[in-house]
Amino acid sequence: MSKKYVYLFSEGNANMRELLGGKGANLAEMTNIGLPVPQGFTITTEACTQYYEDGQKINDGIQAEIMEYITKLEGITGKEFGDLENPLLVSVRSGARASMPGMMDTILNLGLNEDVVDVLAKKSGNPRWAWDCYRRFIQMYSDVVMEVGKKYFEQLIDQMKEARGVTQDVELTADDLKELAGQFKAEYKSKIGADFPTDPKEQLMGAIKAVFRSWDNPRANVYRRDNDIPYSWGTAVNVQSMAFGNMGDDCGTGVAFTRNPATGEKKLFGEFLTNAQGEDVVAGIRTPMPISEMSEKFPEAFAQFEKVCKILEDHYHDMQDMEFTVENGKLYMLQTRNGKRTPAAALKIACDLVDEGMIDEKQAVAMIDPRTLDTLLHPQFDGEVLKKTPVIGSALAASPGAACGKVVFSAEDAKAWAERGEKVVLVRLETSPEDIEGMKAAQGILTVRGGMTSHAAVVARGMGKCCVSGCGAIKMDEENKQFELSGKTFHEGDWLSIDGSTGKIYDGAIPTVDASIGGEFGRVMGWADQYRRLKVRTNADTPHDAAQARKFGAEGIGLCRTEHMFFDADRIPAIRRMICSDTVEQREAALAVLEPMQQSDFEGIYEAMEGLPVTIRFLDPPLHEFVPTEEADIELLAKDMGKSVAEIKAIIAGLHEFNPMMGHRGCRLAVTYPEIAAMQTRAVIKAALNVQAKHPEWTMVPEIMIPLVGEVKELAYVKKVVVETADAIIKEAGSNMKYLVGTMIEIPRAALTADEIAKQADFFSFGTNDLTQMTFGFSRDDAGKFLDAYYDKKIYENDPFAKLDQTGVGKLVDMACKMGRATNPELHLGVCGEHGGDPSSVEFFHRTGLDYVSCSPFRVPIARLAAAQAAIKDEK
Numbered sequence: 001m002s003k004k005y006v007y008l009f010s011e012g013n014a015n016m017r018e019l020l021g022g023k024g025a026n027l028a029e030m031t032n033i034g035l036p037v038p039q040g041f042t043i044t045t046e047a048c049t050q051y052y053e054d055g056q057k058i059n060d061g062i063q064a065e066i067m068e069y070i071t072k073l074e075g076i077t078g079k080e081f082g083d084l085e086n087p088l089l090v091s092v093r094s095g096a097r098a099s100m101p102g103m104m105d106t107i108l109n110l111g112l113n114e115d116v117v118d119v120l121a122k123k124s125g126n127p128r129w130a131w132d133c134y135r136r137f138i139q140m141y142s143d144v145v146m147e148v149g150k151k152y153f154e155q156l157i158d159q160m161k162e163a164r165g166v167t168q169d170v171e172l173t174a175d176d177l178k179e180l181a182g183q184f185k186a187e188y189k190s191k192i193g194a195d196f197p198t199d200p201k202e203q204l205m206g207a208i209k210a211v212f213r214s215w216d217n218p219r220a221n222v223y224r225r226d227n228d229i230p231y232s233w234g235t236a237v238n239v240q241s242m243a244f245g246n247m248g249d250d251c252g253t254g255v256a257f258t259r260n261p262a263t264g265e266k267k268l269f270g271e272f273l274t275n276a277q278g279e280d281v282v283a284g285i286r287t288p289m290p291i292s293e294m295s296e297k298f299p300e301a302f303a304q305f306e307k308v309c310k311i312l313e314d315h316y317h318d319m320q321d322m323e324f325t326v327e328n329g330k331l332y333m334l335q336t337r338n339g340k341r342t343p344a345a346a347l348k349i350a351c352d353l354v355d356e357g358m359i360d361e362k363q364a365v366a367m368i369d370p371r372t373l374d375t376l377l378h379p380q381f382d383g384e385v386l387k388k389t390p391v392i393g394s395a396l397a398a399s400p401g402a403a404c405g406k407v408v409f410s411a412e413d414a415k416a417w418a419e420r421g422e423k424v425v426l427v428r429l430e431t432s433p434e435d436i437e438g439m440k441a442a443q444g445i446l447t448v449r450g451g452m453t454s455h456a457a458v459v460a461r462g463m464g465k466c467c468v469s470g471c472g473a474i475k476m477d478e479e480n481k482q483f484e485l486s487g488k489t490f491h492e493g494d495w496l497s498i499d500g501s502t503g504k505i506y507d508g509a510i511p512t513v514d515a516s517i518g519g520e521f522g523r524v525m526g527w528a529d530q531y532r533r534l535k536v537r538t539n540a541d542t543p544h545d546a547a548q549a550r551k552f553g554a555e556g557i558g559l560c561r562t563e564h565m566f567f568d569a570d571r572i573p574a575i576r577r578m579i580c581s582d583t584v585e586q587r588e589a590a591l592a593v594l595e596p597m598q599q600s601d602f603e604g605i606y607e608a609m610e611g612l613p614v615t616i617r618f619l620d621p622p623l624h625e626f627v628p629t630e631e632a633d634i635e636l637l638a639k640d641m642g643k644s645v646a647e648i649k650a651i652i653a654g655l656h657e658f659n660p661m662m663g664h665r666g667c668r669l670a671v672t673y674p675e676i677a678a679m680q681t682r683a684v685i686k687a688a689l690n691v692q693a694k695h696p697e698w699t700m701v702p703e704i705m706i707p708l709v710g711e712v713k714e715l716a717y718v719k720k721v722v723v724e725t726a727d728a729i730i731k732e733a734g735s736n737m738k739y740l741v742g743t744m745i746e747i748p749r750a751a752l753t754a755d756e757i758a759k760q761a762d763f764f765s766f767g768t769n770d771l772t773q774m775t776f777g778f779s780r781d782d783a784g785k786f787l788d789a790y791y792d793k794k795i796y797e798n799d800p801f802a803k804l805d806q807t808g809v810g811k812l813v814d815m816a817c818k819m820g821r822a823t824n825p826e827l828h829l830g831v832c833g834e835h836g837g838d839p840s841s842v843e844f845f846h847r848t849g850l851d852y853v854s855c856s857p858f859r860v861p862i863a864r865l866a867a868a869q870a871a872i873k874d875e876k
């Protein structure tokens with residue numbers, strides 16, 4: 001039997017989302033439970049896929065099937081398509097599996113032409129209504145099917161209202177609307193060069209094609225990428241007989257939520273507009289009445305609507321977002337879906353539904369989108385002021401939260417201004433590691449260049465600091481400390497507000513309010529913790545970040561980068577001396593200065609983590625990142641070391657690398673300078689011994705992580721240095737403290753030889769940032785430049801640095817886990833790349849059998865929830 005591409009509403013149900021799309025599946029479900037739904041049919045998502053396979057054509061078979069269903073619908077409604085006496089008018093509506101705002105607008109009143117309108121006008125005794133339908137139809141059809149700009153029609157309406165001396169659409173008479181319809185058609189003809197189609201069948205096929213086409217429009221493509229919706233899904237099309245909300249004052253149209261989508265309060269929330277159709281409610285042309293008022297004007301329809309709300313909530317066990325129309329006092333349901341809500345409302349609704357006995361705790365955990373949680377953890381703008389402040393630009397929402405401060409242009413200024421109590425926003429072309437202090441001091445960071453995984457974005461997310469990145473519209477003049485945006489020049493000290501959750505930039509100061517973690521948040525997280533198997537650690541380099549992460553529920557540190565500590569002003573001279581040393585002795589002398597500093601850093605972190613596991617990674621970046629670039633600093637260093645400026649410059653020049661990412665870094669540093677590893681081992685072990693002595697109730701087991709290993713002998717060499725150093729100190733202290741030595745798996749060769757490496761390692765931690773860049777062969781700092789082209793061409797659907805590439809990189813991870821465990825059954829497995837906080841990646845790590853994920857502090861709650869959802873999904 002050939003495939004069925006069309007389903008009557010009465011043939012579908014809510015479980016058929018994949019085939020019928022969300023809207024179609026729910027229209028079917030509402031039909032099944034006996035609610036008043038204007039009948040119709042759904043053309044499946046497979047028909048959409050087929051349309052693209054056929055070179056953007058609806059093939060004859062599918063066209064015939066659609067017409068067959070038109071005939072069925074005629075039977076159901078007793079009306080006929082294109083008939084003069086009793087015409088069937090339909091709406092054509094898109095509907096993907098997940099609701100997608102980027103897609104085609106709906107077309108209403110399809111099936112009309114001049115002859116049909118004439119008869120409708122006469123027969124109904126309501127010519128105004130008939131002509132209103134027709135002019136709407138021409139307008140919508142021209143706009144969405146033929147892409148004749150909307151604004152021309154709006155202009156024509158405005159001109160007509162002006163000519164008639166009225167302000168509201170509803171004040172236009174039948175004759176006015178008839179005249180408008182004529183003008184619209186003329187407009188259509190002048191733009192398209194052909195007459196407006198009069199044949200309903202032609203109109204219908206045109207509309208259906210437009211829906212399929214809209215699946216691939218740029219807005220939809222962007223939305224899909226942001227929301228993890230695969231291109232392959234396709235969209236369904238719903239063809240539905242019309243209910244008329246524009247027949248007079250006993251008619252209208254509305255939208256409503258069963259609960260308040262902003263707060264979660266259990267109270268009907270929505271709006272209603274009399275004598276209106278379709279999107280008039282949201283279009284803002286007229287002011288709708290609050291839904292509560294509807295009870296006075298339409299008591300019967302309202303009472304029925306309230307009943308429907310209850311039925312739908314009980315049925316779906318979730319808050320519903322509904323669209324409906326009242327035709328001559330009678331209610332028709334046009335749509336229902338689980339309503340979108342703010343993160344705060346989501347938590348409240350989940351808890352309320354549990355308390356009402358509608359869902360269990362597992363369902364509550366499963367219904368919250370983990371990605372939305374972090375907006376709850378950051379400061380937010382005061383909503384009232386926000387509404388009044390103009391948006392002057394928008395760029396990537398790189399790190400959530402709101403920031404308001406005075407513009408500064410350098411990290412030093414940010415620090416200096418902050419020290420004297422000023423709030424600042426750091427505006428840079430892009431950021432680099434030396435900007436860290438300034439980024440910390442700023443309320444937020446705005447960059448001109450760089451994507452979601454640029455330095456600024458990654459570091460800001462790690463700090464939980466607001467960041468908007470890649471605002472190419474800024475004309476930057478760093479030298480003169482000014483920039484231009486949206487026609488205005490901003491100078492140092494001017495107020496600016498940025499929202500890292502939306503990417504919007506505002507002119508002026510918008511006060512921020514600190515986020516509070518309400519009781520419901522804690523309740524849901526508590527449930528999540530019961531169901532997850534994966535542990536959640538954090539990436540933290542300072543006691544402050546560690547403490548923050550603990551508050552968010554981190555169960556250890558999966559990655560403590562030791563190099564970040566080296567950038568502090570009091571340390572950088574010692575590290576520079578170490579780098580510019582000629583002999584081992586000189587280097588050891590410089591390292592001896594650093595050792596107590598590192599040790600006290602580690603003690604602080606151990607204290608903050610209260611005995612939980614802490615993985616400390618040894619020095620990783622190429623050394624040239626630490627050397628001075630400013631003349632003054634170079635002179636200082638020369639003096640400090642008793643060398644000439646020229647000698648220092650020669651050393652610095654010698655550190656130059658063609659591809660630092662693949663250069664002298666990671667464990668290669670320890671292979672060339674084992675004394676660095678020895679110093680770091682001493683600091684780690686001594687710190688742990690001290691903290692252990694202070695807190696006998698904790699069991700300290702320091703974890704030392706060797707980065708960038710690609711060959712087992714490399715690891716074995718560095719490990720030997722670590723073990724000899726550590727054992728001597730532990731013995732000397734008369735302690736029996738255990739410690740672990742493990743490695744990062746971030747070079748494909750390490751994954752490929754994981755069986756050998758595992759024999760030398762107590763644990764693997766997948767460094768999926770490097771592993772991704774080395775597997776793909778492009779760096780995350782450069783990928784932003786060309787990834788857009790790849791998205792447009794459907795080569796990649798997502799940024800592999802944000803969402804793990806399960807097919808390629810994931811295969812390496814999976815393989816390394818299996819091979820590693822085969823030779824070392826005790827091997828402990830974790831991940832410490834950015835992906836550790838991305839829900840779909842977390843699900844993958846759960847399935848792959850890792851022991852933990854580690855992510856930046858502000859993503860810890862996200863990972864906890866995502867891990868629970870993965871476990872719940874796994875059970876099913």
Ligand code: ADP
Binds near residue numbers: 092242278
């Ligand atoms: P969106 O997905 O943008 O909400 P819809 O397909 O839901 O688009 O259509 C938008 C609005 O058009 C609906 O809320 C409803 O008011 C109106 N509409 C759609 N189909 C019909 C219909 N068959 N009868 C009356 N109004 C309709």
Ligand code: MG
Binds near residue numbers: 323335
């Ligand atoms: Mg809708």
Ligand code: MG
Binds near residue numbers: 707746769770
């Ligand atoms: Mg790395």
